Amino acid sequence: MAQNELFPIFLKLNTLDVLLVGGGNVGLEKISAMLQNSPEARITVVAPMILDSLREYIRHFEQVQIIEREFQEQDLDNRDLVILATDNPQLHATIKATTKQRRILCNVADTPHLCDFYLGSIVQKGDLKIAISTNGKSPTMAKRIREFLDDIIPDNIQNLLDNLREIRKSIQGDFQEKIRVLNEVTASLVEKKK
Numbered sequence: 460m461a462q463n464e465l466f467p468i469f470l471k472l473n474t475l476d477v478l479l480v481g482g483g484n485v486g487l488e489k490i491s492a493m494l495q496n497s498p499e500a501r502i503t504v505v506a507p508m509i510l511d512s513l514r515e516y517i518r519h520f521e522q523v524q525i526i527e528r529e530f531q532e533q534d535l536d537n538r539d540l541v542i543l544a545t546d547n548p549q550l551h552a553t554i555k556a557t558t559k560q561r562r563i564l565c566n567v568a569d570t571p572h573l574c575d576f577y578l579g580s581i582v583q584k585g586d587l588k589i590a591i592s593t594n595g596k597s598p599t600m601a602k603r604i605r606e607f608l609d610d611i612i613p614d615n616i617q618n619l620l621d622n623l624r625e626i627r628k629s630i631q632g633d634f635q636e637k638i639r640v641l642n643e644v645t646a647s648l649v650e651k652k653k
């Protein structure tokens with residue numbers, strides 16, 4: 460079977476600087492995906508036209524900045540990640556070439572072959588977070604799987620995580636012993652029903 464070769468990681472966007480180029484509908488989707496997950500994400504939006512709905516959305520996120528003009532190359536200075544979401548594919552190709560040269564990771568809306576990384580569909584229940592990827596094959600399928608998992612994972616999963624954290628802190632002994640105890644107390648979670 461074909462494999463999804465993408466390597467998932469969980470970024471601390473509150474310690475990284477993100478540039479979003481484009482402030483239209485796609486820009487709004489991308490920025491809300493980031494802020495829903497990382498409300499402290501350090502994001503700068505550059506675009507000559509910023510949708511009112513985007514402006515309204517970021518009103519409560521004081522660290523998010525807007526630059527109202529066309530993209531300039533210096534906007535890439537000191538950025539860790541860049542997301543391109545304008546209506547200008549030629550501009551995307553040009554900026555992407557520069558980010559590659561400057562080794563800044565870049566996502567280009569609607570253009571998988573230019574992306575260094577994809578956004579995923581995200582299930583969030585307290586500290587639990589699950590990221591779903593279909594390898595770009597069907598974002599709609601990723602969304603449906605998110606909805607399914609969101610439905611079946613109990614909302615009180617956070618209590619279980621908090622309890623396990625306490626047990627984890629209280630266990631004495633070496634690393635191997637910790638693994639043994641934690642495997643033991645969680646075994647019933649994966650036992651098949653007879």
Ligand SMILES: C[C@@]1(CC(=O)O)c2cc3[nH]c(cc4nc(cc5[nH]c(cc(n2)[C@H]1CCC(=O)O)[C@@](C)(CC(=O)O)[C@@H]5CCC(=O)O)C(CC(=O)O)=C4CCC(=O)O)c(CCC(=O)O)c3CC(=O)O
Nearest residue numbers: 492569571577578579580592593594595597598599601602
């Ligand atoms: C490759 C990728 C790159 C990237 O954008 O990062 C990409 C690419 C493209 N998306 C397109 C369209 C749609 N994208 C969505 C939705 C989402 N798209 C997301 C991620 C990704 N989209 C990455 C792969 C993720 C994976 O591996 O599965 C999600 C998961 C995360 C997020 O963006 O936040 C978010 C769901 C969030 C959620 O609800 O959980 C919907 C559905 C909807 O909005 O209801 C549609 C319309 C229906 C459809 O096409 O399925 C098009 C065609 C555009 C056109 O037609 O012109 C392309 C380009 C192409 O495929 O060529």
Ligand SMILES: NC(=O)C1=CN([C@@H]2O[C@H](COP(=O)(O)OP(=O)(O)OC[C@H]3O[C@@H](n4cnc5c(N)ncnc54)[C@H](O)[C@@H]3O)[C@@H](O)[C@H]2O)C=CC1
Nearest residue numbers: 480481482483484485486505506507508529530544545546
């Ligand atoms: N809206 C959607 O859900 C979908 C959109 N698309 C495509 O994605 C692209 C973007 O869509 P939208 O966000 O809806 O477009 P939009 O027209 O709402 O927004 C485009 C944004 O790009 C900005 N921009 C243009 N030139 C720029 C420059 N030189 N520097 C910085 N910013 C610049 C504009 O100021 C604006 O904020 C379009 O090509 C559209 O066809 C594809 C599928 C779905």
